Structure formats: structure tokens, C-alpha cells
Amino acid sequence: MTFRIDKLGLGIGLLAAYGLGSPWATLRANRIVQGEAVGLFAALPLWAAWLVFCVTLAAGAIAILSVRPSTRLAAASVALATVCAGVGSAGGFLLPPDNSYARVSPASGFWILLFAFALLAADAITRMKPRPITRLSYTALAVAAILTFLFLGVWSELSIIKEYSVRADAFWAEAMRHMTLALGSLLAATIAGIPLGVFCERKVGARAIVLNTLNLIQTIPSIALFGMLIGPLAWIAVNVPGAAAAGIRGIGVAPAFVALLLYSILPIVANTVAGLEGVPGATRDAAKGLGMTSTQRLWRVEFPLALPVILTAIRIVLVQNIGLATIAALIGGGGFGTFVFQGLGQMATDLVLLGALPTVALAFVSAVVLDALIETTAAETGGKGAT
Amino acid sequence: MIEIDGVSKSYDGRAVVDNVTMVVQPRSIAVIVGTSGSGKTTLLRMINRLVERDSGSIRLDAEDNRSIPGYLLRRRIGYAIQEHGLFPHRTVSENIATVPRLLGWAPSRINAKVRELLVLFQLDPDIFGSRYPHELSGGEKQRVGVARALAAEPNVLLMDEPFGALDPVIRAKAQDDLRTIQRHLRTTIILVTHDMEEAFRLADKIAVMDAGRLLQYGTPDDLVRRPATPFVEALIGARERPFRLLAINTLGEAVEVGEADGPPLPADTSQKDAVAEMVWSRRGAVPVVSSDGSPLGRVTLEALLRRAGGPS
Amino acid sequence: MRRWLPLSFRLLLLGALVVFLFWPYSFEPLLKPLVQQNAPAVYNQGSLLALTVQHLVTVLAATAAATVVAIALAVLVTRPFGAEFLPLSRSLVNIGQTFPPVAVLALAVPVFGFGEKPTLIALFLYGLLPIFENTLTGLTNLPRPVMEAARGMGMTGFQRLLRIELPLALPVILAGIRLSAVISLATATIGSTVAAKTLGEVIIAGLQSNNLAFVVQGGLIVGALAVLIYDMLSALEARISATMQAAHG
Numbered sequence: 001m002t003f004r005i006d007k008l009g010l011g012i013g014l015l016a017a018y019g020l021g022s023p024w025a026t027l028r029a030n031r032i033v034q035g036e037a038v039g040l041f042a043a044l045p046l047w048a049a050w051l052v053f054c055v056t057l058a059a060g061a062i063a064i065l066s067v068r069p070s071t072r073l074a075a076a077s078v079a080l081a082t083v084c085a086g087v088g089s090a091g092g093f094l095l096p097p098d099n100s101y102a103r104v105s106p107a108s109g110f111w112i113l114l115f116a117f118a119l120l121a122a123d124a125i126t127r128m129k130p131r132p133i134t135r136l137s138y139t140a141l142a143v144a145a146i147l148t149f150l151f152l153g154v155w156s157e158l159s160i161i162k163e164y165s166v167r168a169d170a171f172w173a174e175a176m177r178h179m180t181l182a183l184g185s186l187l188a189a190t191i192a193g194i195p196l197g198v199f200c201e202r203k204v205g206a207r208a209i210v211l212n213t214l215n216l217i218q219t220i221p222s223i224a225l226f227g228m229l230i231g232p233l234a235w236i237a238v239n240v241p242g243a244a245a246a247g248i249r250g251i252g253v254a255p256a257f258v259a260l261l262l263y264s265i266l267p268i269v270a271n272t273v274a275g276l277e278g279v280p281g282a283t284r285d286a287a288k289g290l291g292m293t294s295t296q297r298l299w300r301v302e303f304p305l306a307l308p309v310i311l312t313a314i315r316i317v318l319v320q321n322i323g324l325a326t327i328a329a330l331i332g333g334g335g336f337g338t339f340v341f342q343g344l345g346q347m348a349t350d351l352v353l354l355g356a357l358p359t360v361a362l363a364f365v366s367a368v369v370l371d372a373l374i375e376t377t378a379a380e381t382g383g384k385g386a387t
Numbered sequence: 388m389i390e391i392d393g394v395s396k397s398y399d400g401r402a403v404v405d406n407v408t409m410v411v412q413p414r415s416i417a418v419i420v421g422t423s424g425s426g427k428t429t430l431l432r433m434i435n436r437l438v439e440r441d442s443g444s445i446r447l448d449a450e451d452n453r454s455i456p457g458y459l460l461r462r463r464i465g466y467a468i469q470e471h472g473l474f475p476h477r478t479v480s481e482n483i484a485t486v487p488r489l490l491g492w493a494p495s496r497i498n499a500k501v502r503e504l505l506v507l508f509q510l511d512p513d514i515f516g517s518r519y520p521h522e523l524s525g526g527e528k529q530r531v532g533v534a535r536a537l538a539a540e541p542n543v544l545l546m547d548e549p550f551g552a553l554d555p556v557i558r559a560k561a562q563d564d565l566r567t568i569q570r571h572l573r574t575t576i577i578l579v580t581h582d583m584e585e586a587f588r589l590a591d592k593i594a595v596m597d598a599g600r601l602l603q604y605g606t607p608d609d610l611v612r613r614p615a616t617p618f619v620e621a622l623i624g625a626r627e628r629p630f631r632l633l634a635i636n637t638l639g640e641a642v643e644v645g646e647a648d649g650p651p652l653p654a655d656t657s658q659k660d661a662v663a664e665m666v667w668s669r670r671g672a673v674p675v676v677s678s679d680g681s682p683l684g685r686v687t688l689e690a691l692l693r694r695a696g697g698p699s
Numbered sequence: 700m701r702r703w704l705p706l707s708f709r710l711l712l713l714g715a716l717v718v719f720l721f722w723p724y725s726f727e728p729l730l731k732p733l734v735q736q737n738a739p740a741v742y743n744q745g746s747l748l749a750l751t752v753q754h755l756v757t758v759l760a761a762t763a764a765a766t767v768v769a770i771a772l773a774v775l776v777t778r779p780f781g782a783e784f785l786p787l788s789r790s791l792v793n794i795g796q797t798f799p800p801v802a803v804l805a806l807a808v809p810v811f812g813f814g815e816k817p818t819l820i821a822l823f824l825y826g827l828l829p830i831f832e833n834t835l836t837g838l839t840n841l842p843r844p845v846m847e848a849a850r851g852m853g854m855t856g857f858q859r860l861l862r863i864e865l866p867l868a869l870p871v872i873l874a875g876i877r878l879s880a881v882i883s884l885a886t887a888t889i890g891s892t893v894a895a896k897t898l899g900e901v902i903i904a905g906l907q908s909n910n911l912a913f914v915v916q917g918g919l920i921v922g923a924l925a926v927l928i929y930d931m932l933s934a935l936e937a938r939i940s941a942t943m944q945a946a947h948g
Contacts, residue, residue: 007783122794123787219925221885223902224918231733231911323799327889330906340805344893349809356802367797437851462853472848476866486852535852545851 008123009063009072012116016060016079019112020053025090030101031159032348037107043090052086055079056113063120069127076121083113084149091157103159105350132372139368159350160357171339175358177253178335181328182321182362185257189264189317194310196265197272198298207273214266222327225262229255230331256333260324264317271313275306308378315370322363326355388413389434389543389575394443396429403429405599406443411592413542416569416576418586420622421596427579430596431545434577435464447543462486465544465574469551471532473520479505479531480516486539504534507568526557533565537572546578550585562588583622587631595619607635612697629695633659638675638686641694647672647685654683658691665691709930716923719916720748726916733912740912742901751920754897757815757890758883761822766876769827773834774860792832800825800886808893818890818897825886826879833875837868870940877932884925888917 023037024044041049059079066072091104125138155161164171200207217225233254279302287301329337339355342348389411396404404426411417421427432438434445436457445452452460473482480501487497505512508530520528529549536544549565550558566589569576580586586593587607594604595618603615611631614620623631638661639654651674652661665673665688672687719726723741730740741747775781776788803825807817841864849863865872891899898917905913 007781008787119787119791122790126786126790216922216926219881219885219929220918220922221888221899221902221925223888223899223906224914224921227902227906227914228911228918230914319797323801326799326801330892330903337801340801341892344805344808347813352805352809356805360798360802363797363799364794367793371793435851437847458853458855460853461851466848466851468844468847468851470842470844472842472844472846472851474845474849474863474867475842485854489853489858532848535848 005064006067009065009120012063012120013060015116015119016056016063016113019109019116020056022109022112023107024109025087025094026105026107027094028103028105028159031103031163031350032346035103035105038090038094040109043094044086045089045093048086048089048093052082055082059117059120069124073121073124073128076117076124079117080114080121081145083110083117085154086110088149088154088156088158091155095157103162103350104157105159132375135368136372139365143365160353163348163350163354171354174334174336174338177333178322178325178337178359178362181253181256181260181325181333181335182318185260185264186314186318186321188257188261189268190314192261193265193268193313194272197269197310198276200269201273201276211266211270211273214269217262218266222259222263222324223330225259226255226327226331226333229258233258252332253328253334255331256325256328256335260321260328263324264321267313267316267320268310271309272306275309276302278309279305305381308374308381311370311374311377315367315374318366318370319363322359322366326359388446388448389577390444390446390449391430391434392444392446394430394433394440394445396426396433396438396441402599404433404440407596407599407601408443409594409601409604411575411577413575414573415591416566416578416589417592417594418590419577419579419594419596420581420583420586422581424598425596426599427596428547431547431577431579434543435461435466435545437461462489462539463541463543465536465539465541467533467536467544467546467549469548471520471528471552473528473532473535475520477519478516479510479518479520479523480512482520482531483535483538485535490539492539500538500540504538507571508534508564510534525553526561529553529561530564533568537568537574540572542575544574544576546576548580549578551580551582558585559588565589583624587634595622608632611635628697629692630659632695633657633662633691636694639683641686641690642675642684643686643690645672645685645687647674647687649673651676651682652686653678658694661686662688662691709927712923713927716920716927719920720751723747723916730912730916733915734910738908738910738912742904742913742916744904745900747901747916747920750896750898750900751924754884754887754921755924757819757895757897758822758880758887761819761883761887762826762876762880765823765826765879766830768823769830769875770834770872772827773831773838774865777835777838778856788831789835792828792835795824795828798825800882801889804886804889804893813894815890815895817893818887818895821890822883822886826883829878829882830872830875833871833878834868837871838864841867870936873932873936873939877929877936880932881925881929884921884928888921 020040024040024042025038026035027038028035040052043049044052056079059075062071062075066075087106087110090106094104095102125135130138149155150161156165196210200210220228237254283301283305284297287297292300325333325335326337326340328335329341336355336359339351340359341355343351343353343355391407391409391411394404394407395402407426407430409417419427419430429438433440434447434452436452447464474485477485483501483504484497487500492500501516502512505515510527510530515523515527515531520531523531529552533544533546533549536546550561553561562585565576578589590607592604592606593610595602595610595615597618603610603619605613610619611623611628614623634657636658637654638652638656638658641658642654647670649668649670652664654675654677661673665671671689672685674685675683677683727740734740772788776784800821804817804821807821807824811817811820845863845867846859849859854862887895887897888899888902890897891903898921901917901920902914905911905915905917
């Protein structure tokens, strides 16, 4: 048996070693002042510190020496769980018993270890070339693990969870708002965009005009587009009977929704056109030769074949919308952006994280789920999912 | 002279080239024939070390091809491939100048060489020199590809299915041109193909490979008259044998004293073409003349057919 | 479909932009209807030209740095030495692109503080992805016979990279740079929420004082810049790939 040193593993091992030497947690007198950095062995009970230390070293060694992806994935998972549990117990250990103002946050050492082992896991999973369903189950397991940690209160002494617990109701309301904005505008864009795409594919003259217009809209920066819609919608609310009753206002959800819709239409129209154009000429001819009408051809032949490409657009739009919906907070549209911008305003890092982490997680999970869906449909139609 | 001595190569324990030994004489054309997966391309690529051999030795003019670094070796050996592999972002002239530039030739010498080669390959330098590959026809691209391989005046030219992408009419012309150019430049050529017809048109010697092994290496005449294995016999095609023999021999070898009617044929006409001419013009014999037109005698249909027969 | 706009439209847009930046008040009559009485119609809390220049400098710096680093990384993982990193780097690009630009910016603030720095870092990190992805695509989809010929003629690995691989991948790399620049141009406006000096200031000032004219002029300047830059890079790309249409055919 030959020992081959894995270059990536070596990088991860060095990164993990650096992470172990970096501050593990930050202790602050209250939520916004500068804090003091605390090393691993000072931040945890001795046994817990040793546990984190040994598990990290062992996982680092496996990363360097083992080439089997399944072993590497297992090592990464164990290390991630240990590191995550370890940072939680720093909260309980460092906080003075009856001081409700003091805060403990994870520091660079934790984030570096998290990053290193997430890399290891990502690399292992990539090398295993899992099928879509397997990838989904890995994601589901990760989500389940995070929910379990939250439910068990492992992190409840950390600053970010304290930020959450004082505004739990607002958090869920903004979460709902965020999802409504992202998914609602996606739905509306799909309903409007697919027929428009079919139209553009058939009328070549209209195609250039529609796509160029939509392209121009994409160049307007999101903050500005959100802002520009305030005026027209305020006018509609005042002048169109029933509009105000339907919830249309100059500021708030309505302009955010319309802005997201405008951004979403281009990818859907463009990919519908591309997907339909990608249907092989021989297939169209065969369908014609079999005596299908043009409607039958569209529904039974062209549309199913174009589906993976259209789904790709939906994935792009969903991920993009989840991110852009954060901007809605700037015009009173709510969503996770509320916490991000409040946090930036108050220089409260943990509040920023409370808004940013769920956004990133939502975008990531949506991408994984839709990627799996695209791959499955593409395999069924024998086509490719990418444009 | 190229000496290939006991060369083997295997991938994942499977021998792709298995103990092959052959010698290619200077200024000759050796054609390696085989089905796909026979190892012929791998053998070729071991000569310029695009593939490194596992064992055995390869010597070019008595010098081991591992005595200098691979990239320096490859600058001394011409290499032409089926899809020509012209650099799409460079003009025809720049493409041809590639190896001379790598070797650091003076610009004036490079220009002169490029023009000379374009003329040799019947491409007007003033028209084609500044064109990009996508502006050329398939046949023109192929010629530029070979011209590029010959630019640094290599003693040895390796060709991997160089005519594979051409349609039949252009291919026949390209093969004739290659033969002419080879006689002019006196380059040693090793050419790989799966097309037996091509092998017989071009080769001084043919090597037949199957499953990594060299089954037979000999003159075309040898292969037809004395195939080493049933595989070689099948590859040549039992029904094709007489025609292959006629194709590789010229009228000059069958001239006899006497007279015949009708227009004469030059002595370097292939016997196959002469038979075709005689059958079509309903003549039992034709007069033969040398290349300068002086009469040499005649050839009879009967004599040619006798020469194309197997052992009695 | 021609992706770059006709020359006349290009020049008109550029002209309008230049006039607006140097003599913003000449556009006052157009912007006046967007504001209530007495409110200023043209941004008056600083020079639009200076903000535009600063915006462009920020984007240019981030994109230039991202270009250099992304191409270097893509070259590294496509060499035999870095092959072990290739699968992971592909996944990382996919994962990275699911990170919303706002989140990247927001997460950069705790680490780098307020101001230009987190904006530059966020733009740089986010800008890496499209360029890296495209360079990777360009370098791994080179026509096989061309690479075979380059090796067969005795080019060293470095000569092949500089003379063949990068030039052939150039149109795809440029497309990545274009994408990256346009994304950065828009994302830089958000940088103003963390106190970076960009055109986002104009928009945010408009949102805060309920001045639609500010929002519109800020948005349209960025939009015009994006169109012009997109357009310019597309034209450059088209010119380069025109000389080698059949590169991949």
C-alpha cells in the first residue's frame, strides 16, 4: 500500500490547524461593543476543548491521508458536528451567570474550521458523483441536523440566537414575507413568461424587441428599480379604484414584488425560447408527419423536451429572487433584509447574520432541490439541463 | 532510419502495443494498417513521445528518442493528424511558421520557407498566406496541415489518418501529391491508416497490426502473395488480391518486345489502370513509351493477367 | 441576433450620459415633474461626476483583481498539478453563485468594517465566480485536434497555455468578465448602504427623502453605464471570435 498525500487534503489540514490556533469565541459586555477574543482552551470546559481539538486533528489527518470519498465525508460530518456543538457550549461556559447583557459569538477560529470541513465534505460529495436523489438526502440530513441543534438549544447561549429570541415573532413574519416575495414573483413571472416565450419563439420579429427590452431592465440596479416603482404604484393606489384595497401601496411589498417580477421575466422568456429552439428539427418533422396539430405538437412534443431548459431558468430566478428580496427592506418591503440593514445600521454583527444566514441557506437549498429536479427531467428527456 | 525494437505499452494492465519490432528505411514510406484499437496510433505516438513507452527502445538514426526532452524531439519530427488541428486564431502563414518560430529561425528564413511550402502544396502564397483556417476548404486545410508538419524540414514525418476527413476524389489527389512531395523532399514517412486501399497506394512497406501485435511487416507484394496470418489475408481481401498486385506494379516491369495499335501508355502507369484501358478500348495489347515519349515496346493483356495470378 | 446595439444608439447614450454628468442641470426640466414643489430635481449633495468616477473605479478595481485571480486559479486547476482541485472548484462555483450579493456584502462588513473595503472585497469575491467558471469552460473545451497538434509540434506546456489555450479561450473568458463587470456595477450601488462612495448614494438619498428624481437619475446612470460596458465588451468579443469562427466547429 502506498501513501499518497492528497494536496487538497493537505490544504484543508493546514487550514484546520490554523483554525485551531485562532480565537474560538468573542466575549462582549453588550451586543454592540468591541469584544475580546478567547482561544479554544479558554472558551470551553477542558474536556470539550480536548474533544474539539482531537476530533479536528483526526479529521484533518484523514483529509490528508485517506483518498476514499466516503471516509472523507464521514470525517467531515463528524468534525462539523463537533465544531458546531463546541461553539455552542462556549456560550454557556463564558457567560457570567447573572449578566443578561453580555454576549458570546463564534470567532474566526470557528468559522475557519467550519469552512475547512465544509470544503472537505463538498469535495467528497463531488467525487462520489451522487445521483440527484442522494444529493437531496444529504441536504435533507444537513438541514435536519441544524434543526435538531436549534431544537435542542445547543446554540441558545450564542448571541445570534439571543437576537432571534427577542424578535422571534418578527423573524417568522419577515421569513414569510421573504418567501412570499421570492416565490410569488417567481410564480407570476412563470405564468407570464412562458406564454411570452412561446410567442417570441414563433414570431421572430417580436423576439428581438421583447428580449432587448427585458435585457435593458436587467441593467437597472435593483435598489433603483425598487425605488422607481414607488412613484407609479403610489399613483395607481390613489387613482385606480380598488387598487389600494388590494394592498397596492407606493412603498412596501407592491413595488418590491413588481421589481422582482420584472427581473424574473427575462431568464424565463429567454430560456423558453432557447428550449423550444433546441427541439431537433427531425423531431418536429416527425410530429408533423404523424399528423399532430400545432397545439398538440407544442404540448406533447416541444414543451416536454424544452422543460429542462425552462426549469433551469426557474432555478436561476428563484435563487436570484431569494437574494434580491433582501433589498426590499430598503423600501419597506420587509423580508430578511430588514435584519441585515437594521444590523448594519446598529453595527450589530449578529443581527446582520440573523438576516444573512437564513437567506444564504434558503438560496442554497432551493438551488440543490431544483438542480436535482432539472437533472431528473433532463435524464428523462435525454437532453441537457443547461443553457 | 527508424528502429523500433521490442516496444510495449499497456494501460491499466491491458497491452495496447505488445512487443513490436520494425525498421523503417530512410526516405521510404511505411504504412501501419489496422482496425481501430489495434494500437497503431499509440505506436506512432510513441515515436515522437506523445505517449511514453513502457519497454523496448526507439532509435532515430541510431539515437535513442529519449536522449533529448520530448518537446525538443517533437520539434524535429513532423506530425500531421486527421482533423489537421490548425490553430484557428492564426493565419495560414503563421500556422506553417509554428515550429520554425519555436526553433528561433530568422524571420526572412521563415518567410521564404512558408512561401516555398505553399507553392509546393499548390496554394498561392499571396492569396492563402493571410487567410484564417475557417476560410479554407477541407482539402486546403489538410494541405496546410501537412505543410506545417514539414516546415522545419524534418527528416521524419508522422501522419495519423491524414486523409481520413477528405471525400474520395480529393483524397486520391492528396495521396498522389503526398507521394510526389515525398520523392521531392526525401522525407521518411510513417503513416497510420485503417484504409487498405490507401496503404497500397502509398506504401513502400506495410505493417499490419491487430490487438497490439505486429502481425506482418513487408512490401505490398509480400502481403498479397504471402499473408502471414488469416487476419492479414482477410484484411487484404481474398477477392482483391489480383487487383492489388496490378495496382502496385507499373507497366515498365511487364514490357516486352513487339508492336501494338492505338495510343500508347507511359511506362509508369499502374498495371491496374492499363488493364482497365485495354478492356475498355477492346485491345489485347498496348504500346508503351517512356516518360520522354520514346517507344519501349508493348504490353499484352494476357501477360498482365498472368502476372496478377497466384501460385500455380 | 446581433448582441451589440447599432452604433448610433451607442453614441447617443454615451453623449446623453456625458452631458448629464458634466451639466446635470440641463436635464432639470425632464426631472422636475418627478418631484414635489421646492424639492431639488438634480442631486445636490455632491458631484454626480465624482460619484460616477468613484463607482467606476471601485468596479474596475474589483473586476481587474477578480480577473487576474480567477484566470490564475482556473489555469492552476486545469494543469496536471492542480487536477485534484478541479471537481471541488466546479462545485464551489455552483455553491458560490447561490450566495446573494447582498449577503456577501453584509457578511464582509463584520470582517472588514464599513466603507470601501467590504464593498471592494464583496465585489471581488462575487466577481470571481463568472470569470472563473468561464475560464474553466474555455480551457476544458478546447478542440482536441488543435491541442494534439500543438503538443505534437513540440510546444512546451507553458507555450501551449500562452500561445494556444488562452487565446482560444479568450472569447469565453471575456464573456465572463463582461458578466462579472455588469453584476459588480449593480452590486456596487448596494455598497452605499455600508457607506461606500458609489452612485448608490444618490438612490438611497432619494429613497430617504422620498425624492423620485434622485432614485431615477442614480438608477439610470448605473443602467447606462451597464449598457455601455456590456456593449463595448460584446463588440470586443465579437471581433475576436470573428477571426476564428470555426474555432470550435
